[in-house]
Amino acid sequence: MIIKHITLTLTACFLFTSCSKRIAKVSNANTLGSDETLNILFLTSDDLNFDSVGAYGSVVENATPNIDKLAEEGMLFERAYVQAPSCTPSRNVFITGNYPHNSGVEGFFSVDFPQATLPEALRNNGYFTGVIQKVIDMTPTNNKAKYWDYVGDYNKMQSRTPSNYGFAFDKLIHESKKEGKPFFASVNIQDPHLPFFRGEKTKEGFDSTPPSYIFKENEIPLHPVLPQYDNFKEEFTDYYNTVKRGDDAIGQVIQVLEKHKVKSNTLIVYISDHGMSFPFVKSNLYPQSVRTPWIVVWPGNIKKGIRDTKHMISAIDLMPTLLEITNTPKPGPLAGRSLLPIIKGKTQPDREQVFxxxxxxxxxxxxxxxxxxxxxxxxxxxxxxxxxxxxxxxxxxxxxxxxxxxxxxxxxxxxxxxxxxxxxxxxxxxxxxxxxxxxxxxxxxxxxxxxxxxxxxxxxxxxxxxxxxxxxxxxxxxxxxxxxxxxxxxxxxxxxxxxxxxxxxxxxxxxxxxxxxxxxxxxxxxx
Missing domain, CATH: 3.30.1120.10 (Arylsulfatase, C-terminal domain)
Known part of the structure; x- marks a missing residue:
């Protein structure tokens, strides 16, 4: 089924301007690859607690200035959730549009998923698809070529240097331009996943590249989910320094958009895959485990600084949203609903729980x-x-x-x-x-x-x-x-x-x- 072109009501225009014209161009195969075609940057963090982000009320100042800037430029969803509290099951919800027990991606193993994933569907609609880091966690199988035209996987380098993400994304955009296609880029920042930055090379092999600012223990209050004892301070400070380095990487990625002068026609969706790797958070189902920062930036279409506090949304909604925006055919059963009505300023019913x-x-x-x-x-x-x-x-x-x-x-x-x-x-x-x-x-x-x-x-x-x-x-x-x-x-x-x-x-x-x-x-x- 081809999703219809999107038209606007006058009541939504204050929030969502020139939308029908832009989406019509995205949905018209003859215009794919033109300057007006919509690119998509799906930007994720790894094991980042939602309340570690300044825009979501972090008590640590200046930990996430680049994420906070995205929130200033677009729409922030206050009550956003992921479906699963560990990497592979959570990330596969993003690209299958289905719950883990339906897609089969219940754990850390490959699954023969019976319908097109998000990158496959967008590729079939004329997009150049690329992934940077977390590659094996972003698809049902390990067959990278099935999903991606470009793969930037630095696992062998074991490096989380922020500039590496910018370098890989720069190459991805160059390749998409060679093909004359808009890009769908899944850029996955590995920080603040363990091992945390500690100012030295760890036995796991990750480099010691520091963040742009190194927090001291007396600057980082313990999270309330942890027992309030000094025993936890060192590791929690290391976590926040890794949050900071991850935010630096996000800044590098956004700079590449600006360098190529494509930010104005790029839809940015920013999400974390689940909560931080501490007891009672990761691998659990508490709010700290599955609530996520979720920010959408769409220049010229979303009014800046919007904060949605009414709707409860979750990862199953990502795929139908991007399919509707790009007028891409739905490949089969999807568990979620498009967020486009909410982005357009409307109230969407039945948004009072998530599973x-x-x-x-x-x-x-x-x-x-x-x-x-x-x-x-x-x-x-x-x-x-x-x-x-x-x-x-x-x-x-x-x-x-x-x-x-x-x-x-x-x-x-x-x-x-x-x-x-x-x-x-x-x-x-x-x-x-x-x-x-x-x-x-x-x-x-x-x-x-x-x-x-x-x-x-x-x-x-x-x-x-x-x-x-x-x-x-x-x-x-x-x-x-x-x-x-x-x-x-x-x-x-x-x-x-x-x-x-x-x-x-x-x-x-x-x-x-x-x-x-x-x-x-x-x-x-x-x-």
């Missing part, structure tokens, strides 16, 4: 979790929270987790928090308005029984309509022996699958599972 999930991390140990976030609450279902399994979050490999363990020997409150981190419980409910860091589980508080039941019903409806395998566990959540049977089944499936997968990282195997897309139902919950 998120976690299935497994790089170790391939199944830990199915599902959650529904509303504007004031989050309800989480942990299929593994029977007391028989330990969390497999990535941050347990790093200093912050070691600090947790050491402090737990001295402080009972930290010990209790650590035990909850490791074992969790089957259900969690948090008042995110009054408890933004999810520390007071209300699931057994009778005052919140109605809220819990409402969110359970929403989550169950979504799981049914998206054919979610975790529904089998959710339906027996009150029967721990049966829930454990469900978990043992998932573990057995994972062990068998591990012998034949083509892994994104580590050992390579020949086979690939096939994604099974589901035509979504008509419920308002999943429109």
């Amino acid at each position: 998120v999930e976690h299935n497994e991390g790089p170790t391939a140990d199944p830990r199915p979790m599902r959650a529904v976030h509303s504007k004031d609450f989050v309800y989480i279902f942990n299929a593994w929270g029977t007391g028989d399994y330990i969390a497999t979050f990535e941050s347990r490999w790093y200093r912050s987790y070691s600090s947790f363990v050491e402090l737990s020997k001295k402080h009972e409150s930290v010990q209790d928090r650590l035990e909850f981190l490791k074992y969790r419980t089957v259900e969690e409910l948090y008042d995110t308005k009054n408890d933004p860091y999810s520390k007071n589980n209300l699931i057994h508080d009778p005052k919140y029984a109605e809220v819990a039941n409402n969110l359970r019903a929403r989550l169950e409806t979504w799981m049914r309509e998206t054919n979610d395998f975790a529904l089998e566990g959710f339906s027996v959540k009150n029967d721990l022996p049966k829930l454990k049977t469900f978990m043992e089944k998932r573990i057995s499936i994972s062990k068998e699958r591990a012998t034949r997968l083509e892994w994104k990282r580590g050992n390579k195997h020949e086979g690939r599972p096939k994604g099974k897309l589901t035509e979504l139902g008509k419920s308002n919950l999943v429109k």
